[in-house]
Amino acid sequence: xxxxxxxxxxxxxxxxxxxxxxxxxxxxxxxxxxxxxxxxxxxxxxxxxxxxxxxxxxxxxxxxxxxxxxxxxxxxxxxxxxxxxxxxxxxxxxxxxxxxxxxxxxxxxxxxxxxxx
Numbered sequence: 001x002x003x004x005x006x007x008x009x010x011x012x013x014x015x016x017x018x019x020x021x022x023x024x025x026x027x028x029x030x031x032x033x034x035x036x037x038x039x040x041x042x043x044x045x046x047x048x049x050x051x052x053x054x055x056x057x058x059x060x061x062x063x064x065x066x067x068x069x070x071x072x073x074x075x076x077x078x079x080x081x082x083x084x085x086x087x088x089x090x091x092x093x094x095x096x097x098x099x100x101x102x103x104x105x106x107x108x109x110x111x112x113x114x115x116x117x
Contacts, residue, residue, distance in 0.1 A: 008032040009073045010039065010047065010056040016113045017105070018055065021070065029076035054106060067102030068095075 009025060012018040013035025022033040034043060036052060044051070046058055054066035057073050064072050075082045088094050105112060 004060050006030045006032050007073070007076065008034055008043065008058045009069070010034050010036070010043065010051070010058060012052065012055070013037050015109055017109045017116065020116060022055075025073045025077060028079065029073070031073060031076055054102065066106075067098040070102065071098060 009022050009031055011022040011033065013022075014037070019035070022035075025031055026033045034040075039047075043058065046063055047056055048063070048065060055069045055073075057064040057069040071085055075085045088098075
């Protein structure tokens with residue numbers, strides 16, 4: 001049986017904040033990162049129609065989008081805070097909060113980009 005391919009984090013490579021987040025995960029996890037500008041037809045076919053609205057984590061079995069994509073990608077790093085994520089998923093309303101925070105960051109990328117080193 002051949003090993004599973006690593007998950008792929010698909011992100012907006014035109015966005016500095018997105019690129020920094022993808023590279024952060026890439027340095028710490030067994031993951032591939034692919035910017036929107038580098039999508040293959042096969043990978044593009046697995047993404048939702050409005051794929052450019054947020055990041056996506058593509059695994060052999062599933063595609064996670066937006067906040068859930070980044071959460072699951074971060075979880076792959078194994079960094080100590082990521083170990084709490086499975087617990088958070090059991091809290092009622094957590095998914096709404098996660099997606100809301102993702103939207104706030106996405107809508108404020110220029111400001112956040114200027115604040116990051």
